[in-house]
Amino acid sequence: MATTDLHTVTETKRDLRRQRLGRWDVKASPYVYIAPFFILFAIFGIFPIVYTAVISMMDWDTIRNTGSFIGFENFADVLNDRKFWVALRNTFSIFLLSAVPQILLATFIAAMLDHQLRAKTFWRMGVLVPFVVMPVAVGIIFSKLFADESGLFNQWLGMVGIEPIRWHVNVLASHFAIATMVNFRWTGYNALILLAAMQAIPRDLYEAAAIDGAGAVRRFVSVTLPQIRPTMIFVILTSTIGGLQIFDEPRMFDSAGNGGADQQWLTITMYMYNIGWGDLNFGKASAVAWLLFLIIVVFSLINLLITRKFIKSDSPGGK
Incomplete structure (x- = not known):
């Protein structure tokens, strides 16, 4: 009898332990599964951001890998540098010339691919081919197409009697090419x-x-756009972030990679690169990085507010 009671007590304790482990597993396992991402993000994301903020307030010695605290002096030097404002102008000009047509054209192409087309898989894969091409290859090819004298585009313009455009000299022309x-x-x-x-x-x-009499355009405006609102916001935000961080295309637009003889297409990221790895002034380059970060945050919020205002959801659950 005593042996049976002892066995019952042991089983009861085991059941209680299993129940506790089960409750702990339900509560803790989600955090365990997502922990690796946040750990890696903290190491490779948050730490570099904080470290850059520290260096931006120091006169950094690249030889000794140490620095002395100078406050916001690096930020003041950047804001008083003419090249920074030229680079900022170029960045926003290239961003507007690329992001706006890009989103409009991408929406149009997506709407066309959403129809019942023959060989639709081929067309859907085809639009992704340019994205697979390496940025360096794209830069080299387009720099030849937009060559000032013998470029293909200037040859086409010559056929219709238009004077060749100096793509690598004219500011607006270079921005359009990039x-x-x-x-x-x-x-x-x-x-x-x-x-x-x-x-x-x-x-x-x-x-x-369609039963209510709405045409194709009306259906697109009243049904498609409101329904894809979250995705459209995502595309606009990523295009804003990527457009303000543009580096590969302007860097490869000519063989020198300095943004033009008079900084015609020098962007913020190229300006930061030249300061960091050209002048070896890591403190000033870190200040540029933080200014760019703040600019991206501000304009991403502006785009978010504008998008939410003009692309309203008409779905029953929309807000």
Whole structure:
């Protein structure tokens, strides 16, 4: 009898332990699964940001790998540097010439691919091919296409009696050429993201709109755009961040890679690179990085507010 009671008590304790482990597993296991990402993000994301902020306030000695605290002097030097403001102008000009047409064209392509096309898989894969091409290859090819004298585009212009454009001298022309390179690479990528959102829209909504007499354009404006609103916000934000961080295309636009003889297409990231690895002034380069970070945050928030205002959701659960 005593042996049976002891066995029962032991089993009861085991059941209690299993229950505790089960409750702990349910509560703790999600945190364990996501912990590796946050640990890696803290090491390779948060730590470099904080470390850059510290260096930006120091006169950094690259030989001894130490520095003396100088406060906001690096920021003042950057803001008083003419090249910074030229680079800022160029960055925003290239960003506007690339991001706006890119999003409009990507939305149009996605809407066309959402229809029942023959060989639709081929067309959907085809729009992603430019994104697979290496940025360096794209830069080299387009720098030849936009060559000042013997470039293909200038040859086409000559056929219709238009004077050749000096793509590597004129400020606006160089920005247009670089924006064309950016659009070539990223339009198809954004189109596929928007296409995925469009295909998730219930077809019943289109059928109901068609029964109510809505045409193709009306269905697109009243059904498609509100339904893909979260994806559109994502595409606009990523395009803003990527556009303000542009580096590869302007860097490869000529053989020198310095942003032009008079900084015609020098961008913020190129300016930061030249200071950090050209002048070996890591403190000033870190200050530029933080100024760029603040600019991106501000304009991303502005884009978010504008997008939410003009792309309103008409779905029952929309806000």
